[in-house]
Amino acid sequence: xxxxxxxxxxxxxxxxxxxxxxxxxxxxxxxxxxxxxxxxxxxxxxxxxxxxxxxxxxxxxxxxxxxxxxxxxxxxxxxxxxxxxxxxxxxxxxxxxxxxxxxxxxxxxxxxxxxxxxxxxxxxxxxxxxxxxxxxxxxxxxxxxxxxxxxxxxxxxxxxxxxxxxxxxxxxxxxxxxxxxxxxxxxxxxxxxxxxxxxxxxxxxxxxxxxxxxxxxxxxxxxxxxxxxxxxxxxxxxxxxxxxxxxxxxxxxxxxxxxxxxxxxxxxxxxxxxxxxxxxxxxxxxxxxxxxxxxxxxxxxxxxxxxxxxxxxxxxxxxxxxxxxxxxxxxxxxxxxxxxxxxxxxxxxxxxxxxxxxxxxxxxxxxxxxxxxxxxxxxxxxxxxxxxxxxxxxxxxxxxxxxxxxxxxxxxxxxxxxxxxxxxxxxxxxxxxxxxxxxxxxxxxxxxxxxxxxxxxxxxxxxxxxxxxxxxxxxxxxxxxxxxxxxxxxxxxxxxxxxxxxxxxxxxxxxxxxxxxxxxxxxxxxxxxxxxxxxxxxxxxxxxxxxxxxxxxxxxxxxxxxxxxxxxxxxxxxxxxxxxxxxxxxxxxxxxxxxxxxxxxxxxxxxxxxxxxxxxxxxxxxxxxxxxxxxxxxxxxxxxxxxxxxxxxxxxxxxxxxxxxxxxxxxxxxxxxxxxxxxxxxxxxxxxxxxxxxxxxxxxxxxxxxxxxxxxxxxxxxxxxxx
Numbered sequence: 001x002x003x004x005x006x007x008x009x010x011x012x013x014x015x016x017x018x019x020x021x022x023x024x025x026x027x028x029x030x031x032x033x034x035x036x037x038x039x040x041x042x043x044x045x046x047x048x049x050x051x052x053x054x055x056x057x058x059x060x061x062x063x064x065x066x067x068x069x070x071x072x073x074x075x076x077x078x079x080x081x082x083x084x085x086x087x088x089x090x091x092x093x094x095x096x097x098x099x100x101x102x103x104x105x106x107x108x109x110x111x112x113x114x115x116x117x118x119x120x121x122x123x124x125x126x127x128x129x130x131x132x133x134x135x136x137x138x139x140x141x142x143x144x145x146x147x148x149x150x151x152x153x154x155x156x157x158x159x160x161x162x163x164x165x166x167x168x169x170x171x172x173x174x175x176x177x178x179x180x181x182x183x184x185x186x187x188x189x190x191x192x193x194x195x196x197x198x199x200x201x202x203x204x205x206x207x208x209x210x211x212x213x214x215x216x217x218x219x220x221x222x223x224x225x226x227x228x229x230x231x232x233x234x235x236x237x238x239x240x241x242x243x244x245x246x247x248x249x250x251x252x253x254x255x256x257x258x259x260x261x262x263x264x265x266x267x268x269x270x271x272x273x274x275x276x277x278x279x280x281x282x283x284x285x286x287x288x289x290x291x292x293x294x295x296x297x298x299x300x301x302x303x304x305x306x307x308x309x310x311x312x313x314x315x316x317x318x319x320x321x322x323x324x325x326x327x328x329x330x331x332x333x334x335x336x337x338x339x340x341x342x343x344x345x346x347x348x349x350x351x352x353x354x355x356x357x358x359x360x361x362x363x364x365x366x367x368x369x370x371x372x373x374x375x376x377x378x379x380x381x382x383x384x385x386x387x388x389x390x391x392x393x394x395x396x397x398x399x400x401x402x403x404x405x406x407x408x409x410x411x412x413x414x415x416x417x418x419x420x421x422x423x424x425x426x427x428x429x430x431x432x433x434x435x436x437x438x439x440x441x442x443x444x445x446x447x448x449x450x451x452x453x454x455x456x457x458x459x460x461x462x463x464x465x466x467x468x469x470x471x472x473x474x475x476x477x478x479x480x481x482x483x484x485x486x487x488x489x490x491x492x493x494x495x496x497x498x499x500x501x502x503x504x505x506x507x508x509x510x511x512x513x514x515x516x517x518x519x520x521x522x523x524x525x526x527x528x529x530x531x532x533x534x535x536x537x538x539x540x541x542x543x544x545x546x547x548x549x550x551x552x553x554x555x556x557x558x559x560x561x562x563x564x565x566x567x568x569x570x571x572x573x574x575x576x577x578x579x580x581x582x583x584x585x586x587x588x589x590x591x592x593x594x595x596x597x598x599x600x601x602x603x604x605x606x607x608x609x610x611x612x613x614x615x616x617x618x619x620x621x622x623x624x625x626x627x628x629x630x631x632x633x634x635x636x637x638x639x640x641x642x643x644x645x646x647x648x649x650x651x652x653x654x655x656x657x658x659x660x661x662x663x664x665x666x667x668x669x670x671x672x673x674x675x676x677x678x679x680x681x682x683x684x685x686x687x688x689x690x691x692x693x694x695x696x697x698x699x700x701x702x703x704x705x706x707x708x709x710x711x712x713x714x715x716x717x718x719x720x721x722x723x
Contacts, residue, residue: 301334
């Protein structure tokens with residue numbers, strides 16, 4: 001828009017300058033003789049006089065004008081009449097011959113003036129065309145980065161409009177300062193006023209932002225930058241007055257609202273916020289939201305405190321922790337915050353009581369979890385930390401009592417527990433409890449040292465060392481903390497002595513079994529049987545004996561199974577089944593033999609039943625579905641092809657049912673058509689056989705009736721319908 005206005009100004013300014021008007025300021029050119037602008041007279045052949053009276057009169061007037069001084073062009077009445085009288089008589093004394101030398105220069109001067117005027121017309125036309133092209137051609141926009149102070153107002157206005165588009169306060173003020181003194185006679189006044197209104201709105205917007213930022217003086221200063229020449233000047237002055245008035249009134253209302261909040265008079269505080277919202281000052285209107293939020297925060301603080309108290313009444317770790325977690329959410333510097341700090345200490349003590357109860361029940365993890373819920377910054381935090389240390393000490397000591405854990409790890413766990421107890425300083429509420437437990441764990445540590453020494457001796461693996469280890473473990477007398485563990489290790493080492501004593505018998509048996517013959521296996525079984533019941537290696541010996549007995553059975557029964565497979569490969573399946581059946585139940589190869597027998601029996605059944613099933617397939621392909629079903633039903637349950645036969649029967653039954661359904665539909669349609677047709681003479685057409693739901697039965701050539709299929713063969717029923 002700014003560029004368009006700039007171009008409009010250039011065109012407007014150009015219209016004020018017309019080069020061809022410069023001639024009006026000079027004197028008009030002197031008028032020439034009339035004979036010089038007239039056309040040449042025409043001559044008649046053989047006659048040297050003027051052809052008509054009009055020409056002669058013009059020549060006479062020209063001569064008369066030529067005798068006058070320059071600038072005198074007025075013709076008197078007598079002078080105008082006299083030439084006419086002279087020209088009326090062509091033979092008069094003043095008649096001028098046409099071939100007179102007086103007329104020859106005048107003819108040449110007439111052509112010269114015509115050329116002069118033609119040149120003037122061409123020059124003026126070309127100048128006008130060039131001016132029109134110059135006026136309609138858009139000039140390039142000015143470079144606002146290097147604008148000269150002497151630049152045209154249009155260029156400066158254009159650059160001011162471009163700079164004001166940034167919306168920055170400095171640019172807006174500079175743009176306003178540029179055009180605020182332009183008068184109404186200025187060619188760009190209309191465009192400048194439009195831009196000035198827009199810039200004034202921008203300044204008012206920034207001033208309103210300052211009001212919202214609690215900067216009344218800055219807002220007034222910015223609004224006063226709007227000059228009286230701006231269309232928004234009155235609006236700006238009204239805004240300034242309203243700001244100052246509302247500011248004073250807003251301070252009073254805001255103070256009353258704060259007093260109501262302190263007194264917990266929520267309705268009164270809300271009423272004052274509504275009064276504050278009625279002010280026109282944007283700052284106080286923006287403070288309404290903050291004030292109402294403050295009212296809401298104060299009310300919420302009391303509500304949260306009440307909610308926390310309701311939760312704490314359950315007196316469970318979760319509820320107490322949730323109640324304490326609500327307290328930090330209460331906004332600081334509120335009245336409810338002071339009461340919340342007192343409640344925090346009370347509820348933290350309740351958590352410690354619950355944690356101590358879990359500690360007595362040996363629920364270490366639970367006690368630690370509850371004690372950790374005590375928030376930081378309360379007076380009972382140190383006591384909660386001691387309770388956590390005591391719980392961790394119990395937990396570490398308990399980890400050392402896990403069955404099967406190495407002695408050195410048990411000893412390390414106990415040392416860790418003792419170290420944790422030492423962190424509880426004298427004078428703490430839990431110091432006496434920690435000291436009592438510390439004495440007991442010291443005794444347990446001494447027992448673990450004795451057991452660790454005994455365990456080191458037992459690792460030698462020799463019978464004398466094992467007996468010394470047992471004697472060392474017996475030092476843990478009844479009543480000591482590690483008495484049960486000592487007895488467990490003593491039993492283990494006694495078993496280890498038995499293993500050392502019986503291992504030679506088992507090794508001898510395993511060596512005999514490596515031969516693999518029946519006699520060597522029997523000798524191995526006899527050697528392993530020397531390990532008496534109740535000894536440590538008794539189970540290993542019995543396991544080896546069972547394995548060797550199985551090997552003997554394989555050696556004895558493998559010839560029967562090999563012979564049966566040979567017969568089966570020769571096609572004598574029945575004989576193969578008979579030979580494999582000699583392997584009795586419970587023998588090592590019994591299951592393998594039974595699997596082979598099952599396969600061979602299936603082959604026999606397939607060979608017997610395949611012709612029957614093929615016959616059924618043939619009947620079905622011919623359309624005799626009922627006969628095909630009867631034939632396939634001969635394959636009884638449990639046979640190898642029973643599943644295939646039953647699948648085919650199901651398909652054929654479905655196909656037959658579809659055919660019967662189609663016939664029934666055709667019969668019903670025919671009956672409906674016959675009822676809808678008009679009555680005719682019975683003699684004209686023979687009566688058709690009525691349609692029935694049952695199709696005409698088809699004779700079974702084999703004489704067998706169609707069975708009703710239900711997954712297994714059933715007794716035959718009525719004959720099947722024709723397909």
